[in-house]
Amino acid sequence: MLTVHSSRSNPPLGGASCLRTMRSRYIAFLPGLCVLLMSLGAVAQKAGTPCARCPRNAHCVNATACLCDPGFAELSGKTIFNNSLGVCTDIDECGPPFYLSCGSLAECHNVEGSHYCECTSGYELFSGGTGFRSEKENTCQAIPFSSWTPPPGVNSQSLSHFFDKVQQLSLNFTPASANTTIQDLLQEVDELLETPGDLETLPRSQQHCVAGHLLAGLEDVLRGLSKPLPDGLLTFDYSAGTELFLEVQARGVRDVTLGKSYAKMQLNWDVAQESGDLGPSVVGLVSTPGVGRLLAGAPLVLEPETQAALHEAHKGWLQDGAPVLLSDVTSVFLSDKATQSLNVQATFTFSHRSVATSGPRQVFCAFWERGQKGCGHWATTGCRTVDLGDTSTTCRCSHLSSFAVLLAPYDVQEEDPVLAVVTYVGLGLSLLCLLLAALTFLLCRAIQNTSTSLHLQLSLCLFLAHLLFLTAIDRTEPRALCALVAGALHYLYLAAFAWMLLEGLHLCLAARNLTVANYARVNRCVGKLMFPVGYGGPAVIVAISAACHPHLYGTPARCWLHTHKGFIWTFLGPVCTIFSINLVLFLVTFWIVRKKLSSLNSDLSTLQKTRMLTFKATAQLCILGCTWCLGTLQVGPAARVMAYLFTIINSLQGVLIFLVYCLLSQQVREQYRKWFKKIRKSRAGSDMYTISSKAGSDTSRPSTASMDQHLKPQ
CATH class of the missing domain: 2.60.220.50 (Chondroitinase Ac; Chain A, domain 3)
Structure with missing residues (x-):
């Protein structure tokens, strides 16, 4: 068997571990080494390579590019440009489109390449400094003594x-x-x-x-x-x-x-x-x-x-x-x-x-x-x-x-005692005359017509208003009762002026239409307007006034209307309007009647006609309420004289009504004669009855005495 043996021998276990450690350290050091080499290369390149030519307020990025310095911007809007013909302009941080906010009580100021914030005049930073960069650093507060200087024009x-x-x-x-x-x-x-x-x-x-x-x-x-x-x-x-x-x-x-x-x-x-x-x-x-x-x-x-x-x-x-x-x-x-x-x-x-x-x-x-x-x-x-x-x-x-x-x-300002006496005497006399006039208009059937009805309603309103004025105008306690009296006076006087307006209208229409047919038509026309205008109109005004300002009825001094918020004009407004209209109507009536009288038979005395017409015209002015305009003339040196004229004429308004509509009326005088004759006859009859009764009693006394004599025991 052929056996092959390797010439490398295996290292021991401890040597392998050391090798792995050295390798990991080398790998970790490698990135830093690369960065260092790149930096050295850039420095070498910059040192060896020419920088781009940049305009003012700019610096180069590389050999071909430029960048504007902080606080500046290139005119064309480019961030980096590589054309040496570029222009870097200052950025206005305090203007559009930036509008840097410095906060309240401060102003922004632009400088080349930068800006700063400063407190407005009269204010300073809490730290005592002079400037800051943004709203977050704003601690502006008022300088305590900035506005306190000596007053001008005073030498002391x-x-x-x-x-x-x-x-x-x-x-x-x-x-x-x-x-x-x-x-x-x-x-x-x-x-x-x-x-x-x-x-x-x-x-x-x-x-x-x-x-x-x-x-x-x-x-x-x-x-x-x-x-x-x-x-x-x-x-x-x-x-x-x-x-x-x-x-x-x-x-x-x-x-x-x-x-x-x-x-x-x-x-x-x-x-x-x-x-x-x-x-x-x-x-x-x-x-x-x-x-x-x-x-x-x-x-x-x-x-x-x-x-x-x-x-x-x-x-x-x-x-x-x-x-x-x-x-x-x-x-x-x-x-x-x-x-x-x-x-x-x-x-x-x-x-x-x-x-x-x-x-x-x-x-x-x-x-x-x-x-x-x-x-x-x-x-x-x-x-x-x-x-x-x-x-x-x-x-x-x-x-x-x-x-x-x-x-x-x-x-x-104490009240004039003479003026007070004139007021009370005049109103007292007017009350008596108004009562007599009202009884006349009610009981004298011969004169009862539309005109008499107007006179009657006017007399009743004035009588009640004067009576309430004399008895309750100064009774300011209790407060609720005083307010009630003020409201009643407000209504009664407005109603009286409304009837004065109807009097003036009726007088003018009657003078214009002197024929019987037209006069009857006038009576029907005025008769339909009488009560809605005479009593309804004032009721509406008083109701609205009381609903809007009930607390303005009654003052601490008298039970009348307050002047607060112009509340008194709820009375003066209608009154001024009525006597202005009545004055115009009266002038028209006077002109018509004067023309009619001048065309009448000349057998009558011209002087007598003129006197009577003048007197009736003057009385009619008072009856129609036109003399109330004297109250607006109580100013200046003539105030006292006007006060006396106003008080005397207007307190005798009831006397003039009785005089003009009753005593100067032939029909009323005839009726008065009849009433006096009846009164005399009734008195004479009662006197005769009394005398006969006395005579009868005297003749019966002897017989009674003799009867008593007979009945008397002997």
Whole structure:
């Protein structure tokens, strides 16, 4: 057997394992070696091969290609270009199509090849830096002292010295020193108000401007200084009485209460949060008693509606002089500057000196309304008094500002006693005449027609209105009964004017159609309109008015219509319309009648006709209500004269109705004669019966005596 043997001998087991380990290490090192060789090759190629010629603001990629530097772009829009004529232009990151956002209160600035963000004027970074790159780095906040400068046009060494110190505080301010800066600032304000120096020598108007400027500037500065403060409640007190209460918290919906016994504020915390601001919110209340010196004599401007309500409530309100500050001036500020119209009203409670002083006074919750150049005045718009005590007042306001409680003196224009006597005597006489006229129109059958029906309804409405006016106009309690009286007077006077309108219409139509046939047609036409217009129209007006504003019936002074929101025009509007129409109708009637009279027989005395026509025309003007226009002429120097004319003529309206429609009517006079004759006859008959009765009793007495004599026992 042939046997073949190999010359390679098998290695031992330990040698095989070592070989495998060396092979794996070589394989792992191979990729790194390849990368190194490639890099060395590229370096060698770059060193040995020239780079492409690239334009400015570009660098080469290889021997034939170029790429624009960061912040630049090739004009044709290509990313890599291999033409040495390419142009790399600056990319405007602040403009289209990029529009890099720097965030709120910041502006984007483009530079060649780059950009930066910067806070807008009046704002700075929380860190104190000058620029940043993107919205994520934005911490812009208001520079507290940027807008607080001396008021223009005021020359005062004390004020200049104060603002020099404010300027020094602004230079030393850092967010970390906010607490200390607030203390130093309030100390300076306290010292200025405690010793105002030459500020007290300025004219009153300039003092008011300085005070308004200080209040507004202090709010803005404290708002900015408070933002870096840590969360919590802080209180600052000073010797002259200046106090500051601050609360810094995150968003919430609870109520916050700030202040002490002299001034407290309650506000919903959600109102303090500035829209879009996710940081902490600030609510501050600063009380500055010393500023009251500079605001002495500042005017109080009331809106027309408030003035009208006070005039009604106090029977002749007339503001007398400047108001007096009862409380300290208290300013309120929030993180959110948009506090002109709050969703939830703020409640303020002020403690003040007693209001129990002599003379008529009115207490107001007022705020300082700034005008041009920081000047202004006290106003009450948006604020109302909730509770008034002898030494404290609670107010609610729909906006925030600088507030105080004011005591405004006023004069009461006392009613003219002579005018009051004329009113009561005239209305009393009118009531008697209207009653007699109504009885005449009801009982005198000879004169009953459409015209008489109009006179009767007018007399009844005026009688009831005058009677209610005399007996209940001043009975303001209870409130519900007063409102009912006001509504009844509203309806009765409107109904009286509606019947006056029908009187004027009927008079005009009757003058135009003097024939019997046409006159009958006029009676039928007016008869259909009588009651729907006379009573239905006023009922609709009063119903709508009462449904819309029932609380405006009855005022604190009398049971009549309120002037608030122009409610009085629910009466004056229809009245002015009616007497304007009646005036036109009367002039037309007067012209027609005058032409008719001039064409009559000349046997009658022209002078007598003219006198009678003039008298009846004048009386008819009053009966138709046209003299009510005198009420609108009670202004200026002639106001007193017009008041007397208006009162006398209109209070005697019932007398004129009785005189014109009854005493000057021949048919009525004939009826009166018949009634008087019947009364005389009845009286004469009763007298004869009385005499005969007496005679009969006298003749029967002897027989009775004799009978008694006979019946008398002997």
